[in-house]
Each structure stands twice: as structure tokens, then as C-alpha cells.
Amino acid sequence: MAKASIAILLTIVLFATACSSSSDQAEPSTTKEASTAAESASQLLEPVEFARYMEDNPDVPVVNVHIPYEGHIDGTDSFVAFDKIADWDGLPQDRSAPLVLYCLVGNMSAQATDTLEAMGYTTVVDLEGGMNAWTAAGFELLTVEPPSAG
Numbered sequence: 001m002a003k004a005s006i007a008i009l010l011t012i013v014l015f016a017t018a019c020s021s022s023s024d025q026a027e028p029s030t031t032k033e034a035s036t037a038a039e040s041a042s043q044l045l046e047p048v049e050f051a052r053y054m055e056d057n058p059d060v061p062v063v064n065v066h067i068p069y070e071g072h073i074d075g076t077d078s079f080v081a082f083d084k085i086a087d088w089d090g091l092p093q094d095r096s097a098p099l100v101l102y103c104l105v106g107n108m109s110a111q112a113t114d115t116l117e118a119m120g121y122t123t124v125v126d127l128e129g130g131m132n133a134w135t136a137a138g139f140e141l142l143t144v145e146p147p148s149a150g
Contacts, residue, residue, distance in 0.1 A: 041096075042113060042124040047137035050127045054100065060125075061090060065112045066103035069149045071131055071141040073102060079149040082108035086115050095120040102127035102134070 045053060054062060054075055064072045065082035072079070080088045082103060092099070099121065103109040106129050113124045127134060135141050 041122055042117060042126070044126050044128045046128050047134045047139055050100075050102070050125070050134070051139060053125055057098065057100075060098045060100050061092075062100040062102075063088075063090075063112075064103070064149070065101050065108050066131070067108070069145050070104050071143045072146070072149065073127075073131065073134060074140065074142055079146075080112075082112040082115075085112040086119060091116075091121075096122050098123040098125060100125045100127075102130055104130045105132050106130040 043053075054060075054073075058075075061077045062073070062075050063078045063080050063085075064076050065080055065085060067081045067083075069079070078088070078090055080090070085091075085101075099116065101109040101112050101116075101124060103112075106127065109126045109130060113126050116124050129136070131141055
């Protein structure tokens with residue numbers, strides 16, 4: 001009976017081991033996805049990290065891609081509609097140069113990030129949750145529309 005119990009236990013252990021993954025992270029399903037993930041340094045940052053990034057990188061362009069205008073973060077350099085980002089004349093020639101984007105809730109900036117990455121830009125920083133998350137984290141939102149926002 002003891003040999004039968006050990007055999008059953010070993011079978012269960014072997015089965016469980018075979019069914020488990022050796023990695024906690026999902027691997028990209030294609031070589032192209034693996035390559036893109038390795039090449040892209042884009043980041044989705046929480047408000048505190050986003051504020052720190054802006055402070056640590058004052059020369060990086062900060063772009064509000066939300067339409068219509070519903071406020072902006074102090075330090076914003078440009079206002080470009082998310083669906084016009086590919087045509088923006090302020091895009092750096094160097095596609096590895098960083099760009100900082102945000103919108104109201106994160107959807108428009110995510111779309112703009114996808115567009116830029118498809119164009120070959122590899123370092124796009126996006127504010128997770130947008131201006132709503134920014135204010136929820138206690139940061140100030142400016143609400144006087146600058147002339148360049150219109």
C-alpha cells in the first residue's frame with residue numbers, strides 16, 4: 001500500500017510540475033514582439049514617477065495630447081491632438097529622443113504613444129491615468145488655456 005501511495009504522489013507531483021510555467025512573465029508570441037519590447041524604452045508612469053521624470057529631465061518636450069482642452073500640467077511645452085501627433089512638426093528627428101505625453105484619462109496619450117512607436121520612436125513617457133490621476137495624486141492642474149493650446 002505504501003508503494004502505491006508513493007507512486008500516486010510522484011505522479012501528481014510530476015503532473016503538477018509539467019503543467020506549471022517556468023517563468024512568471026508571458027513571453028512575446030512573435031519574434032517581432034520580442035524585438036519591439038527589447039528596443040522600446042517607452043514607459044507608462046504613475047503621477048509621482050511622472051512628476052519626478054519631468055523634474056529630472058527638464059529639456060524633454062512635454063506634450064498634452066488631449067482634445068478638447070481640459071487643463072494642463074505646469075511645464076507643458078506643446079498641445080497636439082492625439083490623432084495629429086504623427087504630423088506634429090515638433091517631433092524630434094532622433095527617434096530615440098524621449099517625448100513625454102499625457103491626456104485626461106490616458107486613452108488618447110496611449111493612442112498617441114502607439115502611433116509614435118509605430119513610427120519608430122522608442123522613448124515615449126506616458127502619464128498613467130492622465131490628468132485625472134495627476135490631480136487625484138494631489139498635483140495641481142492648470143486650467144487657464146494658453147494661447148498655444150487652441
